[in-house]
Amino acid sequence: MLYSPLDQFEVKPLTYMTQSLAFSMTNFTLYLAMVLSMLTLYFMMIDSGNLGSTRWGVAIMAMYDTMLNLVTSQMGGTKSGYYFPLMFSMFNMMLLANLTSMMPYSFAMAAQLVAIVGLSLALWLGNLILGLSLHGSKFFSLFVPSGTPLILVPVLVLIECLSYCSRAISLGLRLSANILSGHLTMTILGSLILGTMGSSIYGFMSGIMPMTGVVAITMLEFGIAIMQAYVFSILLSGYMKDSVSLH
Incomplete structure (x- = not known):
């Protein structure tokens, strides 16, 4: 059991090879192994026929x-087939990560800024490289809206560049903020009800009704976990559309 959020980052030796060398692992490593196992089982069931x-x-x-349907509507039927495997894999990864984080004493990957912003930055760099490899110098026309007066081009180019670069953080930060806020809400309400119900018999009786609200919020968080994975896929698909079609 974990008694502190920092316990999941504690390095715990599993076996000692020598007196100064040990095979160690953290809770996050176990979490990744669990997610990879779930993904393997998931795709094995897909290929079962x-x-x-x-x-x-x-x-x-x-x-x-x-x-x-999402990728086809964003990129069109002729180009969607190239990028659909990536989008489907990202959706399933975020879906499994969000649902796994709802389990007690689990690890919320989407709530960790280093992990989710690192993933967001890697996807942004991939989109940038994709756009440059497909269009070369014409890729920079994405930062100049059509029909823009010449006098406004420098200002709009600066705004578009800032908007495009902010995607590197906003893609993951939005997901992290939604998941983290939901987990904090459940933690605060659960701790409050636990303290109230443990104070006295009257507190126990008065905490039954708020407990139903916590159960309802928990069920809502499961729905939000699924919805956020879909929103993450929509945003990533839209960013890839800009790199592929330049509009």
Whole structure:
């Protein structure tokens, strides 16, 4: 059990090879191993060929069709096939990460600024390299809106550059803020109700009704976890559309 949020970063030796050398691991490493195992099992079930025979298979097909329609509507039918595997993989990774973070004593990857902003920065750099490789110097026409008067071009180019560069942080920061705020809300309300119900018999009776509210908020957070993964995919798909189509 974890008694402090910092316990998940504590390096714990599992076995000693020598007196000064040990094989160590953190809770975050175990979390990554769990997520990778879930992803492996998930895609093995996708390749099993029995998707339509179970409710789980129907749910996977629904997610597949949803992401395919999203990428097709953003990039068009001819270009969506190249980037759909990436979008589908990112959606599933964020979905599993958000849902796993709702488990007690788990690790909320989306709430860690270093991890999620690092992922956001890597995706932004990938979009930038993609745009430059496809269009060369014409990629910079993205920063000059069509029909702009010549006198306003320097100002608009500066604004567009700042807006484009802010995507490197805003893509992950938005997700992190939503997940972190929900977890903090559940933590604060849960601690308050626990203290109230543990004070006396009257406090225990008065805490039953607020507990139903906490349960409702927890269920809402599961929905938000799913929705934020979809919003993350929409924003990433829109950014890739700008790199591919320049508009």
